[in-house]
Structures are given as C-alpha cells and as structure tokens.
Amino acid sequence: MKKKYKLDEIDCANCALKLENAIKEMDGVSNVKVNYMMQKMTLEADDASFDAVEKSVIALCKRMEPDMDVSAV
Amino acid sequence: MFPEFKDKLTKKQQKWLFRIILGATGFVALGILEHAGAFDEDRWWLGLIAALIPYLIVGYDVIRKSVRNISHGDVFDENFLMMIATFGAFGIGEYREAVAVMLLYQIGELFQNYATGKSRDSISQLMELAPKTVVVERGAETEEVDPDEVETGEIIVVRPGERIPLDGEVIEGESMIDTSALTGESVPRAARVGDAVISGCVNGKGLLKIRTTKCYEDSTVAKILELVENATDKKTRVENFVTRFARVYTPIVTIGALILAIIPPLVLSGGSEVWISWIRRACIFLVVSCPCALVISVPLGFFGGIGAASRIGVLVKGSNYLEVLSYVKTIVFDKTGTLTKGEFRVSSILPAEGFAPTDRPDASTAKPEEALLEIAAYAEHYSTHPVAEAVRDAYGQSADLSRIGSTEEIPGHGICAVIDGRQVLAGNAKLMRKYGISFQENLQGGTVVYVACDGTFAGTIVISDTMKDGVPAAIRDLKAAGVKQTVMLTGDSEAAAQAIAKEAGVDQVRSQLLPADKVEIVEKLLKEQDGRDALAFVGDGINDAPVLMRSDVGIAMGAIGSDAAIEAADIVLMDDDVRKIAWTVRIARKTMRIIHTNIIFAIVVKILILILSVFGIANMWMAIFGDVGVLILCILNAMRLMGRQE
Numbered sequence: 051m052k053k054k055y056k057l058d059e060i061d062c063a064n065c066a067l068k069l070e071n072a073i074k075e076m077d078g079v080s081n082v083k084v085n086y087m088m089q090k091m092t093l094e095a096d097d098a099s100f101d102a103v104e105k106s107v108i109a110l111c112k113r114m115e116p117d118m119d120v121s122a123v
Numbered sequence: 124m125f126p127e128f129k130d131k132l133t134k135k136q137q138k139w140l141f142r143i144i145l146g147a148t149g150f151v152a153l154g155i156l157e158h159a160g161a162f163d164e165d166r167w168w169l170g171l172i173a174a175l176i177p178y179l180i181v182g183y184d185v186i187r188k189s190v191r192n193i194s195h196g197d198v199f200d201e202n203f204l205m206m207i208a209t210f211g212a213f214g215i216g217e218y219r220e221a222v223a224v225m226l227l228y229q230i231g232e233l234f235q236n237y238a239t240g241k242s243r244d245s246i247s248q249l250m251e252l253a254p255k256t257v258v259v260e261r262g263a264e265t266e267e268v269d270p271d272e273v274e275t276g277e278i279i280v281v282r283p284g285e286r287i288p289l290d291g292e293v294i295e296g297e298s299m300i301d302t303s304a305l306t307g308e309s310v311p312r313a314a315r316v317g318d319a320v321i322s323g324c325v326n327g328k329g330l331l332k333i334r335t336t337k338c339y340e341d342s343t344v345a346k347i348l349e350l351v352e353n354a355t356d357k358k359t360r361v362e363n364f365v366t367r368f369a370r371v372y373t374p375i376v377t378i379g380a381l382i383l384a385i386i387p388p389l390v391l392s393g394g395s396e397v398w399i400s401w402i403r404r405a406c407i408f409l410v411v412s413c414p415c416a417l418v419i420s421v422p423l424g425f426f427g428g429i430g431a432a433s434r435i436g437v438l439v440k441g442s443n444y445l446e447v448l449s450y451v452k453t454i455v456f457d458k459t460g461t462l463t464k465g466e467f468r469v470s471s472i473l474p475a476e477g478f479a480p481t482d483r484p485d486a487s488t489a490k491p492e493e494a495l496l497e498i499a500a501y502a503e504h505y506s507t508h509p510v511a512e513a514v515r516d517a518y519g520q521s522a523d524l525s526r527i528g529s530t531e532e533i534p535g536h537g538i539c540a541v542i543d544g545r546q547v548l549a550g551n552a553k554l555m556r557k558y559g560i561s562f563q564e565n566l567q568g569g570t571v572v573y574v575a576c577d578g579t580f581a582g583t584i585v586i587s588d589t590m591k592d593g594v595p596a597a598i599r600d601l602k603a604a605g606v607k608q609t610v611m612l613t614g615d616s617e618a619a620a621q622a623i624a625k626e627a628g629v630d631q632v633r634s635q636l637l638p639a640d641k642v643e644i645v646e647k648l649l650k651e652q653d654g655r656d657a658l659a660f661v662g663d664g665i666n667d668a669p670v671l672m673r674s675d676v677g678i679a680m681g682a683i684g685s686d687a688a689i690e691a692a693d694i695v696l697m698d699d700d701v702r703k704i705a706w707t708v709r710i711a712r713k714t715m716r717i718i719h720t721n722i723i724f725a726i727v728v729k730i731l732i733l734i735l736s737v738f739g740i741a742n743m744w745m746a747i748f749g750d751v752g753v754l755i756l757c758i759l760n761a762m763r764l765m766g767r768q769e
Contacts, residue, residue, distance in 0.1 A: 059135070062201070062232070062235065062415055062419070063235075063239075063415060063418040063419040063423075064201065064369060064413065064414060064415050064418045064419075065201075067366060067369060067418055071366075071370075083356045085353075085355055085356055085422075086239070086419075086422055087239060087242065087243060087355050087422045087423070087426045088243065088355065089243070092353075092356065113195055114192075114195070114197075116188075116191060
C-alpha cells in the first residue's frame with residue numbers, strides 16, 4: 051500500500067536526499083519518495099507489514115531530522 | 124527593518140533573520156575592536172570571547188544539531204562539518220573567519236529556505252484552484268460542505284466570482300466562465316444550461332446551478348493538482364547524476380580534509396606554524412564539502428520549469444518529461460486535431476470549361492461557381508456524409524425541395540439525383556467512371572467531389588480539412604527552438620496530405636495510414652534517433668493512446684476535460700493552441716540549461732577552491748564563497764524560471 055505524509059521543516063535538499071536513501075534501505079520498504087520541494091513523502095510497503103514499517107520509518111525520520119514533523123495526509 | 128520583506132517571512136524565518144542581524148552586529152563590533160587593538164597578545168582570550176558571542180548567537184542550532192547527529196554516527200552531516208571547520212578556525216586563531224563562516228552559512232540556509240518556500244508558493248497558487256468549500260442543494264436546503272463530500276449527481280450552487288469546485292453540467296443559470304487558470308486562455312467561455320463545465324474555472328457574473336458529473340477525486344482540478352504535486356517525484360537523468368555525485372563528494376572531501384590536516388605536518392615535521400597552515404587548508408575543505416548548491420538546483424529548476432509551463436496552460440506530468448523534451452529533435456503530428464481542426468470545408472470550386480448554368484430565370488446572372496455549388500448542394504441534400512455537409516454549408520441557402528426529383532446514394536461512389544428534371548451526378552472518380560463521364564481528374568489534394576450534369580462533366584468541388592490558425596508560424600517556431608524534423612501522419616490521400624503539409628511547412632508526410640500503422644512509423648522513427656535525441660508525438664488524445672505511450676514524450680492537445688488524454692500523455696496542452704508546443708520546448712531547454720549551468724558552475728568552483736587550498740593559495744573567504752556564494756547564485760539562477768515567460 052501507498053501512503054503520503056507531510057514533512058514540516060525538512061532542513062535542506064541534501065538532507066531530504068539522505069533521508070530518502072536511508073529509508074529506501076530499510077527492511078519492508080518497497081519504495082519511498084521524499085519530495086523536498088513539496089515537503090512530502092510517499093511511502094510504499096506491503097499491506098501486511100505496513101504498520102510496522104511505518105512506525106520504524108517515522109522513528110528514523112525523528113532520529114535523522116529531529117526538527118521535522120511527520121504527519122499522515 | 125524592511126517591513127514589506129518581513130511580512131513575507133514565516134515566524135521561524137523572522138527569528139532566524141533576527142539572529143543573523145544580531146550576529147552580524149557582533150561581527151562588525153569584533154572587527155572594530157580588533158582593529159583598535161583591543162585584544163593584544165596578553166588579552167587574546169578577550170578576543171575569543173568577543174568572537175564566541177556572535178558565533179553562538181548565529182550558530183547555536185548548528186552545534187546542537189551536529190552534536191545530535193554525530194551521536195547517530197552521521198559524520199558527514201553538514202552541520203557537523205560546519206562546526207568542525209569553524210572550531211578549526213578558532214583553534215588556529217582566525218576568530219573573525221570562524222564567525223564569518225557561521226554567519227554566512229546561516230544566511231545561505233535562510234535564503235535557501237526562503238527561496239524554496241517561495242517557489243512552493245508559486246505552485247500553491249495552482250492549489251488555490253481547488254475551493255475549500257462548496258454549497259450543495261440537499262432537499263429544500265443548501266449546505267456548505269467540503270468538495271470531497273459531494274456525490275456525483277448532486278446539485279451545487281456556484282455564486283458569481285467563485286471557483287467551480289467539481290466537474291458537472293449546468294442545469295440553471297447562465298454565465299461567462301474564466302478558464303485561464305487551466306488553459307492560460309484569457310477569453311471567457313459561455314456557460315448555459317446543458318453545457319459541461321469543469322472544475323478550477325472561475326464563474327463570471329451569473330449564478331450557476333450545476334449537476335455534478337464527477338466526484339471531487341475524479342474532477343479535473345483534483346487530477347491536475349495531483350499531477351503537478353507529484354511531477355517532481357519522477358527521477359531525471361540529471362538528478363541521478365547529482366545524487367550519485369553528492370553521495371561520494373562529501374565523504375571524499377571530508378577524508379581529504381583529515382589527511383590534509385595530519386599527514387603533511389607529520390611528514391614535514393614542522394612546528395606549530397606548519398600545523399596551523401595545514402589545518403587552515405583542511406578547514407577550507409570542510410567549508411566547501413556540502414553539495415547543497417548542486418542538490419537544490421535540480422528540484423528548484425524543475426519546479427520552476429513545470430510552474431512556467433503550467434502558467435501557459437501546459438501540464439507537464441513529470442520532471443523527466445521536461446528533461447526529455449529538451450532533447451527532442453523530431454516531432455510527429457497526428458494531423459487531425461493537431462494541425463487541422465477536423466472540420467471539412469469547401470476550399471475551391473472549379474467549374475468545367477464550357478459548363479453553362481441551368482436554364483433557370485436567374486441563370487444568366489449566376490456565376491458558374493455558384494451554379495455548380497448549387498446543383499451539388501441540391502444533389503447532396505439528403506446525404507449525411509461529412510462531405511455533403513460541407514457542400515451544403517458552403518451553399519448556405521435553404522433548398523427548394525420541389526426542385527429535387529429523386530436522389531439515390533451509391534455507397535463508396537456518391538449521389539445520383541434528378542434536380543430540375545436533369546440527371547446530376549456528384550461523387551468521386553469511381554462514380555464518374557461508372558457512368559462513363561469523361562472528366563478531368565483533380566490532383567491538387569483534398570477530398571474531391573466531381574459533378575456531372577446530364578452526362579457531361581460540370582466541374583469539381585474540392586473539400587479540405589481546415590488548418591488551425593497559426594500552424595505555419597508554430598512549425599517555424601519549433602524549428603527555431605531546435606527541432607530538426609517535423610513529420611505529419613494522416614489517413615488522408617497522398618495528394619491531400621501533401622497539400623496540408625506544404626501549407627503547414629512540415630518536412631515529412633506519411634499518408635493513407637491506418638491507426639495501427641502509426642505506431643509502426645513512430646517506432647521506426649524512434650530507432651532513427653541518435654544518442655540522446657528524442658521523439659515527441661503530438662495527438663489529440665483520441666484513438667492515439669498507444670502512440671502517445673510509445674513515443675519518448677507524448678503530447679496531447681485540447682485535452683481539457685478528457686481524462687483519457689490526460690492519462691495517456693506525458694505533457695498535456697489544456698487547449699489546442701499548437702504554438703504552445705514550441706513554447707514548452709523553449710521552457711524545457713531553458714530549464715535544462717539553467718540546471719546544467721548550476722551543476723557545472725558549482726562543481727568547478729568547489730573543485731577549484733579545493734585545488735587552490737591544497738597549495739595554500741585559497742583562504743577562508745574564498746571557501747565561504749564556494750559554499751554560500753555558490754548556493755545563493757545557483758538559487759537565484761534557478762529562480763529565473765519562475766518569472767513570466769514571453
């Protein structure tokens with residue numbers, strides 16, 4: 051399944067790039083796009099494990115970009 | 124300070140700016156004190172304190188972030204590298220430089236934040252296409268609800284000046300609607316009972332009641348917003364390059380800095396002078412280690428380009444299509460609906476030599492052309508063929524039915540009729556041959572109607588599809604924009620196709636094609652493209668979805684309200700103005716030129732500074748330029764795209 055999130059106050063274009071690369075390498079993530087210009091993330095993962103993947107993705111976001119707010123759209 | 128400017132900043136940016144101004148004041152004070160000799164040898168610590176105050180005011184969050192990020196093991200974090208670089212500068216006694224690096228770094232960051240926010244706003248203006256609420260009639264009452272909650276078939280009320288929130292059909296009221304936000308076309312369109320209206324347009328002076336034909340999600344405006352929002356998600360070649368570059372650049376430069384700070388002083392086994400000199404060089408490395416100027420240039424540039432296209436009513440569904448469009452060397456047009464209007468019209472009337480008008484009373488005054496058209500129109504009176512319609516339209520008068528004796532339609536040939544008691548034949552060459560009429564074949568092009576009266580050839584009526592306004596100019600414009608080859612595909616006869624192509628100025632024609640042939644031809648042309656050269660196909664979005672998808676870039680015209688076309692194409696022209704293709708090609712080229720310039724400029728400046736610093740020629744000020752200066756210049760360059768395009 052696919053879900054969109056709003057990313058408030060993502061720091062810089064390079065940070066968005068690094069965040070995207072880091073999430074891509076996580077287990078269970080089939081695809082992710084971090085759109086710096088729109089301050090938006092689109093996450094794709096298997097339906098079955100989606101909740102767990104979402105949780106760890108958000109945790110990673112918090113760790114890499116502590117000032118950033120992640121909220122589901 | 125600058126009240127108008129301040130209003131445009133967010134709360135966070137205002138606070139940021141305030142810190143920068145405060146820090147800058149401290150920096151100036153530091154310079155004055157230093158110049159006045161306030162910090163001599165014995166009181167060096169006073170100078171350090173005087174520098175640390177503005178340093179911490181502007182840079183405390185950088186230090187906070189870097190401490191936090193380094194605890195996660197991210198050694199290549201830009202905050203961390205900036206902190207190390209400035210600490211290094213403090214360590215070798217360059218206090219002023221340390222403060223300046225931090226100050227200017229923050230100015231660059233603030234500017235980047237402001238610039239991206241601003242270009243996001245320019246896309247958000249599009250978002251305002253979608254009204255937040257809608258008035259819906261439910262039973263005897265009206266309610267104001269979210270457009271999401273309106274179902275298909277419900278009746279909504281759109282007051283004057285409001286935006287139409289959902290696609291539908293007018294059931295009450297009359298107004299002029301402004302479609303400019305969607306099409307870039309400034310002339311309003313009339314909306315009367317029974318007309319279909321699309322969301323995103325602004326209602327004029329009349330109140331409209333509309334029965335919705337689509338729910339919000341499927342409405343034009345929602346579709347467009349989704350496309351524009353996701354357009355920069357599509358990865359481009361240039362972005363892949365930058366991503367790969369950024370991934371290796373920072374680690375290499377950082378490791379280079381470490382080596383520079385340690386190895387040469389050990390090898391040279393010099394005193395503190397030597398160490399300071401090499402640590403300074405390492406600090407310069409760290410200051411230029413952020414690839415931000417490159418990384419920001421790509422999305423900012425594409426955002427600007429896609430925004431510029433949307434302002435002229437052209438929807439680009441992905442950055443990658445804009446990139447490919449900039450490499451387009453061949454454009455293939457599907458004739459009908461792109462170059463021509465798809466409407467048949469009598470283009471010339473050629474009476475045969477010696478054709479005498481009938482023996483009717485007014486015959487002597489009638490010109491042979493008029494007489495020929497008249498008998499053809501009478502003969503074709505009962506036919507529903509588009510050609511017959513064109514002939515009747517050209518004649519333009521209502522028929523006197525008593526003059527028509529009998530008519531017979533011969534499929535694939537034409538009409539055999541009795542008009543004013545005379546046998547009239549109107550049809551193609553086969554009809555003439557069938558009746559043994561000796562006639563002069565017309566090789567000019569277009570669809571031809573031969574007319575014979577009482578067994579004698581009377582003349583020819585040529586019917587052609589009318590060309591859209593401005594097509595020849597648009598084709599010339601494409602050539603000027605760098606397109607090498609234009610090709611027209613059509614199902615028409617060779618002669619008709621050649622005539623249109625010549626008028627339009629198209630280089631090549633492929634005629635008498637069946638729909639399936641079009642894919643084959645496009646595939647063949649695709650194979651002929653060298654290297655990066657790309658092929659664009661322009662169609663009206665009807666029946667040509669396979670070709671639109673097969674080509675490098677599929678462009679659909681006049682697609683407003685047509686979901687299928689929006690779905691199949693990569694670039695969608697909301698109206699059918701063929702000139703916009705050339706404008707979009709120009710926007711694409713300009714976008715790529717700006718992005719490439721930025722990338723080359725940033726890489727060259729950074730590498731130059733790295734090389735100079737290895738030899739001890741570069742100083743800290745040059746490094747600051749290599750970081751913040753390049754960033755700001757790249758942003759300013761990319762923002763040129765956001766201005767109005769001519």
